Amino acid sequence: METRITKIFHIDYPIIQAGMIWVSGWKLAVAVAKAGVLGLIGAGSMTPELLREHVRKAKAACPERSWGVNLPIFFKFADEMAEIILEEGVKIIFTSGGSPKKYTRRFKDAGMTVAHVTATPTLAVKCEEAGVDAVVVEGFEAGGHNGRDELTTMVLVPQAVDAVKIPVIAAGGIYDGRGMAAAMAMGADGVQIGTRFAATLESSAHENFKQAMMEASPTDTFLILRRLIPARVIVNEWAKTILAAEARGASEEVLINLIGEKRTQLGMFDGDLKHGEIQIGQAVGALKTIKPAGDVVREIVAQYAQSVKRLSEL
Numbered sequence: 137m138e139t140r141i142t143k144i145f146h147i148d149y150p151i152i153q154a155g156m157i158w159v160s161g162w163k164l165a166v167a168v169a170k171a172g173v174l175g176l177i178g179a180g181s182m183t184p185e186l187l188r189e190h191v192r193k194a195k196a197a198c199p200e201r202s203w204g205v206n207l208p209i210f211f212k213f214a215d216e217m218a219e220i221i222l223e224e225g226v227k228i229i230f231t232s233g234g235s236p237k238k239y240t241r242r243f244k245d246a247g248m249t250v251a252h253v254t255a256t257p258t259l260a261v262k263c264e265e266a267g268v269d270a271v272v273v274e275g276f277e278a279g280g281h282n283g284r285d286e287l288t289t290m291v292l293v294p295q296a297v298d299a300v301k302i303p304v305i306a307a308g309g310i311y312d313g314r315g316m317a318a319a320m321a322m323g324a325d326g327v328q329i330g331t332r333f334a335a336t337l338e339s340s341a342h343e344n345f346k347q348a349m350m351e352a353s354p355t356d357t358f359l360i361l362r363r364l365i366p367a368r369v370i371v372n373e374w375a376k377t378i379l380a381a382e383a384r385g386a387s388e389e390v391l392i393n394l395i396g397e398k399r400t401q402l403g404m405f406d407g408d409l410k411h412g413e414i415q416i417g418q419a420v421g422a423l424k425t426i427k428p429a430g431d432v433v434r435e436i437v438a439q440y441a442q443s444v445k446r447l448s449e450l
């Protein structure tokens with residue numbers, strides 16, 4: 137299958153396994169890369185030296201296939217990590233959570249392929265102006281940090297496609313071949329999938345978190361911290377305290393205190409399902425089995441082909 141995304145990233149199918157804190161290390165990135173799609177190591181929960189280790193392991197395990205790194209720009213180690221990414225000769229970078237102007241020129245000058253994640257058509261234009269090779273537009277359904285404007289993927293993707301000339305990668309709520317076919321029908325050149333890949337054997341999510349994904353219904357997630365830094369999470373005891381504080385108009389300071397330290401690690405990596413922050417998308421309600429990531433890729437690709445066939449026969 138060939139699109140502008142398969143060409144620029146040298147992959148067989150236009151699918152990107154999203155960068156995810158605590159979830160996507162080198163093992164997941166390499167597993168999907170070996171199945172012919174792009175794997176991203178999520179740097180946003182690592183120390184700089186741990187990122188170097190993951191990059192070196194991916195290089196050793198998968199020199200022949202495409203994988204890259206997701207770097208959240210607001211992360212306290214972002215500058216140091218950008219240097220490590222350059223030193224280690226990483227070829228593909230997806231930046232997110234900040235201005236695409238911050239690192240794009242440097243990474244492009246080093247010969248890297250750069251994509252940036254954003255959540256409105258207007259910001260997609262800013263990414264294009266900053267010189268990125270592709271833009272990820274992520275809708276309201278998505279797991280993890282989310283745009284403030286709450287555009288759904290269905291509304292966002294076609295308008296982003298109309299707004300820019302560079303390839304658009306659709307994200308948010310896409311978890312199978314039907315969703316992928318819908319995104320491609322709306323003009324995307326590829327899809328980025330997070331939640332579905334969080335529930336795989338190679339994901340480094342805690343087993344409790346994986347089990348919670350199997351049991352969740354589509355209505356179990358909610359967007360919290362809408363005024364501060366919106367995040368889609370499973371509504372647990374901790375999230376309820378945040379929602380209650382937001383409802384009574386708590387100040388930023390109070391909310392920051394309620395988040396405290398290491399909240400995402402506690403939930404997603406240490407497996408405390410009551411008190412930790414458990415980021416996941418609305419698609420979680422559709423997850424029924426934990427499988428090898430390569431099998432997930434093959435299922436999505438096969439179902440995509442069936443969906444396209446079905447459409448062509450209508």
Ligand SMILES: Cc1cc2nc3c(=O)[nH]c(=O)nc-3n(C[C@H](O)[C@H](O)[C@H](O)COP(=O)(O)O)c2cc1C
Nearest residue numbers: 154156157180232278279280308309329330331417
């Ligand atoms: C557990 C989890 C962690 C995430 N962490 C990050 C991250 O570190 N950086 C980032 O750019 N996006 C992050 N995201 C968002 C994903 O990269 C992706 O855009 C999103 O998951 C797509 O929507 P979906 O979850 O409906 O597939 C995260 C998502 C999840 C589910």
